Amino acid sequence: MKAVHYLIAEDEPLLARALAAHLAELWAEAQCVGVAANGAEALTLIDRLQPDVVFLDVRMPVCDGLQTARELCERARPPLIVFVTAYDEYALPAFDTAAIDYLLKPVEPERLARCISRLKQRLSAPEPAPALDALALALKGLLEKPEVTEPLRFIRIGVGNSVRMIPVEQVLYFEACDKYVTVATASSDGLIRTSLRELMAALDPRQFWQIHRGTLVNVAGISHAEQDEAGRTHLKLKGRAEKLPVSRQFAHLFRQM
Structure with a gap:
């Protein structure tokens, strides 16, 4: 053949x-x-x-x-x-x-x-x-379909009586929590009232990857991926102390090539 x-x-x-x-x-x-x-x-x-x-x-x-x-x-x-x-x-x-x-x-x-x-x-x-x-x-x-709208460029976060405008490229990850989504940057966290599904539709999929059912990560913000003794994958992000767990469904994205 x-x-x-x-x-x-x-x-x-x-x-x-x-x-x-x-x-x-x-x-x-x-x-x-x-x-x-x-x-x-x-x-x-x-x-x-x-x-x-x-x-x-x-x-x-x-x-x-x-x-x-x-x-x-x-x-x-x-x-x-x-x-x-x-x-x-x-x-x-x-x-x-x-x-x-x-x-x-x-x-x-x-x-x-x-x-x-x-x-x-x-x-x-x-x-x-x-x-x-x-x-x-x-x-x-x-x-003939209408042109797809440009990806989201800024995240608006309410802080008291003011609104912070955070460029999307500064966001390291989004994490869903009840009716809110945590917006994590290298220096601070904030909350927005939206769904992760709506965010996924508005973000550039080449920039933000889903790594868990409730987590989107900025690929440019990843320092490295590592596996623990049980074979589970975790991501270390630039400027953050915590490590993000990657579900088995998405672990293939971080295998060595």
Whole structure:
């Protein structure tokens, strides 16, 4: 059987390396032939390397994933397309309608394993890339959606009769507590009355990762990750004394690459 070749298009090097590491572990018989930093670079590499599968980030500079996929759909034999996206599930019914797959960031190994199983079935079929007309229609619908709003830039915290404006990049982590969320910076903590779910929808998923059911962490604020004797992962943050526990569901994000 012909070896399967795949290409990753992702503008965040850390996320690209993480996806490549998971694919190498879960799909050992397949081979990564290249990593592109944007859609234009991906199209060039696809022309040269002819991969069977392309993992496309939806939001990339120069040429985003949707535009890249639209161009691929116009070719005689395009690769199978898997979108890697930070969109919430409300924006994704068209992907399933088009008989393709998608992965939500941060990519979880269990979900990736199901994606690989689906890809194997499609690749073993006589015609491995059907439903291209449906894919084109699905992409058209997504491209016509209103532009996604910019990620949250400031957190407003009430202090007595005043309001503190904290730049999001200064926040080290958010932690849910009853009806409030703790906003932790290197120098102080504050409370905001919102849900972690609402915050996740407003924050840049490349900057803030969920590490526990009630915790989001600023990736740039992580000093290092360590494991205790029981194998549990904890994060040490810059400028903070405490260590944040990472649930087993998200521990794969901090494995050594």
